[in-house]
Amino acid sequence: MGFYKFLLSRAITFVLVVFIGITTVFFVPRFLPSDPVEAMIGRMTSKSAFMEPGAVESMRKTLNESFGLQGTIVQQYFGFIKRVVFTHDFGPSLANYPTPVNELIGRALPWTMGLLLISTLISWLIGNAIGLLSGFRKEKAYSKVLEAISIALYPIPYYIFALILIMLFAYIIPIFPLSANFMGKGFSWEHIKSLLVNSALPALSIILVGTGWWVISMKTLSSGIAEEDYVHFARLKGLKERKIMTKYVLPNAALPQVTMLALQLGSIFNGALITEYLFGYPGIGTLIFGAILQSDYNLIMGTITISIIAVAGATFIIDFLYPFLDPRVRYK
Amino acid sequence: MKNWNFRLKTGVFILGIFLILGFILPLFHPGNPTEWGTYPKNLKPSSAHFFGTTNLGQDTFWLLAKSVQNSFIIGIVVAFFATVIGALLGLLAGFKGGFLDRAITLLTDSFIVIPSLPILILLGSLMKGRASLFYIALVLIIFNWPWPARQLRSMALSLSEREFINTAVFSGESTMKIIVKEIFPYVAGWSVANFVNTILVAIGSESGLAVIGMSSNEKATLGTMIYWANQHQAMLAGRWWWIGSPVIAIVLIFIALFLTMTGYQQYSALRRGK
Numbered sequence: 001m002g003f004y005k006f007l008l009s010r011a012i013t014f015v016l017v018v019f020i021g022i023t024t025v026f027f028v029p030r031f032l033p034s035d036p037v038e039a040m041i042g043r044m045t046s047k048s049a050f051m052e053p054g055a056v057e058s059m060r061k062t063l064n065e066s067f068g069l070q071g072t073i074v075q076q077y078f079g080f081i082k083r084v085v086f087t088h089d090f091g092p093s094l095a096n097y098p099t100p101v102n103e104l105i106g107r108a109l110p111w112t113m114g115l116l117l118i119s120t121l122i123s124w125l126i127g128n129a130i131g132l133l134s135g136f137r138k139e140k141a142y143s144k145v146l147e148a149i150s151i152a153l154y155p156i157p158y159y160i161f162a163l164i165l166i167m168l169f170a171y172i173i174p175i176f177p178l179s180a181n182f183m184g185k186g187f188s189w190e191h192i193k194s195l196l197v198n199s200a201l202p203a204l205s206i207i208l209v210g211t212g213w214w215v216i217s218m219k220t221l222s223s224g225i226a227e228e229d230y231v232h233f234a235r236l237k238g239l240k241e242r243k244i245m246t247k248y249v250l251p252n253a254a255l256p257q258v259t260m261l262a263l264q265l266g267s268i269f270n271g272a273l274i275t276e277y278l279f280g281y282p283g284i285g286t287l288i289f290g291a292i293l294q295s296d297y298n299l300i301m302g303t304i305t306i307s308i309i310a311v312a313g314a315t316f317i318i319d320f321l322y323p324f325l326d327p328r329v330r331y332k
Numbered sequence: 333m334k335n336w337n338f339r340l341k342t343g344v345f346i347l348g349i350f351l352i353l354g355f356i357l358p359l360f361h362p363g364n365p366t367e368w369g370t371y372p373k374n375l376k377p378s379s380a381h382f383f384g385t386t387n388l389g390q391d392t393f394w395l396l397a398k399s400v401q402n403s404f405i406i407g408i409v410v411a412f413f414a415t416v417i418g419a420l421l422g423l424l425a426g427f428k429g430g431f432l433d434r435a436i437t438l439l440t441d442s443f444i445v446i447p448s449l450p451i452l453i454l455l456g457s458l459m460k461g462r463a464s465l466f467y468i469a470l471v472l473i474i475f476n477w478p479w480p481a482r483q484l485r486s487m488a489l490s491l492s493e494r495e496f497i498n499t500a501v502f503s504g505e506s507t508m509k510i511i512v513k514e515i516f517p518y519v520a521g522w523s524v525a526n527f528v529n530t531i532l533v534a535i536g537s538e539s540g541l542a543v544i545g546m547s548s549n550e551k552a553t554l555g556t557m558i559y560w561a562n563q564h565q566a567m568l569a570g571r572w573w574w575i576g577s578p579v580i581a582i583v584l585i586f587i588a589l590f591l592t593m594t595g596y597q598q599y600s601a602l603r604r605g606k
Contacts, residue, residue: 016438016442154590155532156587157536157539157586160579163579270448273453
């Protein structure tokens, strides 16, 4: 199968996945008994003393319009899809009216992506290095200790680990702040310093838990490859152990780890959302929770759609790059 | 028991302790551990209250026991139904092939790629933290069946090439009967490991939702315990027993479940070899 055909089939899968995700985001709220518009009107009328029936009616109409709730459910659905796909517009944020949802997401997305990409890559590199070493030399004592540590780390959810880190480094030994507090702006030293200090704990929680997983899987892969015939042959040929490890075992063991990276991304993203909330880190996670607390439906729809597109997109890109890394895999 | 490896033994041992804590000890404790104001607030751990009391006047030890119970119930219910549904659909897809296979595969692939947490948050947000545990379990089942389905589909693909399956087909057995009677015994070992892993995932997702107040806030689970402790600034106020006990319990339960799962896989691989 040719390159273009492969690309096309992957692109179709990507579109379908995003489509199913967006459809879920659209229909789920409508299956439930609460009506966001009536809830908002109820909140407003209970706060202010009196509102004329005419004013309530016109407000209902405006709200229905901004929620995209006019017409039948099918019309609403196509209206929603059309807005998202063609104008990339989620409407105004209701809690921060009239700031568009897109602008709020645009501000938060770099934070989440930055935290996620940097800490995921660091944990991938460290985990694979440790896993390779302990898989290649599995009889050594340090391999066993490292494996035991990773087994203890891996099953812990990211946000539980975040809580442990907060307890340790913000409460018992107060080196880091309990919640994020950014100072300065732009490229000033003060700003960069507060950026690093405030991102350290959330990043550390992702790095440590993530590393555990990569050590476990890399160790399994590399210890299997270390017993292959061509590794024996390399040893008989008199090659140095170090060279066998980096040139013979590493390239073959690293490849499945690339695919795994894509699959893991979804779960890391999930974990990072709660981690952000616990640290008060200004990313998509914190934005989602703020939106939920204020029943800001446009913002909820927007942030969740963006998360789905981001994860599905990352998976698609890694899938597509994979054959460039592994010459044995053709696009199929 | 004799052939059990170290991981399986350790995992089952720790799990046993928590199952006793969650399901047997509460039988000896009269009263409702979630009720507020039963005891004086914020007592430190002592012989009367092993883990002290909370800011809401609950005994932390009995609250923890109840939370462990509810978390395990959610985990086991979700794992059971997710594994059964996933196994049936996966085996059906792999065995039948054709359009059915393509439809099921597309569905599993989409569910695997969609980040489940944002959608769970959306569902939780609509219930405003008052969802019933049944509702949370139902939603978790929806997001957890695709993993076993995908794995078992590929296992069924290779199994359906075997001779004895052909014999069954030609002797006129129904598809359902072949899947349950002929194929399932071969994938039972894997399904057990998946069952244990799904308990881990389900308890993890429920706690994740609960920590941010999107689960059943009025029910005691390990996650809601953390939620209430966070809401009342347990950490800032130095009430480490309140926030510390559910966090440590989750960590231990997760390590135990993981050890049980990997230990069981090694154990059944060894048994197959004999």
